[in-house]
Amino acid sequence: MASINVIEWIEKYAKHIGSDVLEVGAKRYKEHAYLGLREFLAEKLPRSRLIGCDISAGEGVDVVLDITAPLQVVKSTLRNKTFDSVFCVSVLEHIPDVFSACKNISALLxxxxxxxxxxxxxxxxxxxxxxxxxxxxxAVTYLFPDIDFLDYKYSTVTTLEQDDRMSLKDENLEKMNRFLYRPRSREDKVARKEAKQAGETVEAYSLAPxxxxxxxxKK
Structure with missing residues (x-):
């Protein structure tokens, strides 16, 4: 979902967005799931040229395209254009053949x-x-072997709560669970422990969305 934290993450690295931009999964389905990339680029980077593609026609879609189709078909549908930047936000989880999708996305960069x-x-x-x-x-690194993620220097894990984020810099993966465990604060954990010792029913730990x-x- 295009949460405020995801949007702010994009804004932070906007200086790396090139002139020709492709948005995979550009269709506007629901307001809370809408990235608003076209509006953002028009305001912040008016010289950029955005093509929005999706599996079906709709608002925000310039080209109807199955990103998992054979690469030759994908390129032909996009008139053999390649791109300086590609956005793929909250899309891959909906694609059955995610391997072909990622391979084609890399090839278009x-x-x-x-x-x-x-x-x-x-x-x-x-x-x-x-x-x-x-x-x-x-998994993302495996799906995109042609992309250098720079030891996750610019990568994050974020929840749906504003400003609730953790850097993945230097492949800081083992701390993800600790970051996402809820309740997280020491005070909440102590209160939970005391309630449990008193025989009260307490909610189980959970991972935040x-x-x-x-x-x-692209290498």
Whole structure:
């Protein structure tokens, strides 16, 4: 989902967005799930040229395209354009053949081009139309072998609460669970422990809904 934290993550690295931009999964389905990339680029980077593609026609879609089709078909549909930047936000979990999708996305990036990809790590079911996958940072790296994520220097894990984020810099993956455990504060944990010792019923620990946001460059 395009939460405020994901949008702010994109804004932070906007200086790396090139002139020719592709948004994969550009269709506006619901207001709370809308990235608003076109409006953002028009305001912040008016010289950029955005093409929005999606599996079906709708608001925000310039080209109807199955990103998992054979690469030759994908390129032909896009008139053989390649791109300086590609955005793929809250899309991959809905694609059955995620491997072909990622391979084609990489192929559409120019050398040195920037990839912004945001995927759910812990999240409820949300079908547009289906919901098939959840991802770790390692999974994203595996899916995009041609992208240098720079030891996750520009990558984060974020919840749906504003400003609730953790850097993944230097592949800081083992701390993700600690960051996402709720309750998280020491005070809440102590209160929970005391209540449990007193024989009270306490809620189980849970992981907060979270997105993995990864940014890198085409090798």
């Amino acid at each position: 120019n050398p040195g081009g920037a990839l912004f990809v945001s995927v759910p790590f812990v999240f409820r079911y949300h079908g547009y139309p289906g919901d098939l996958w959840r991802f770790t940072p390692e 979270a997105m993995i946001n990864m940014f890198g460059f």
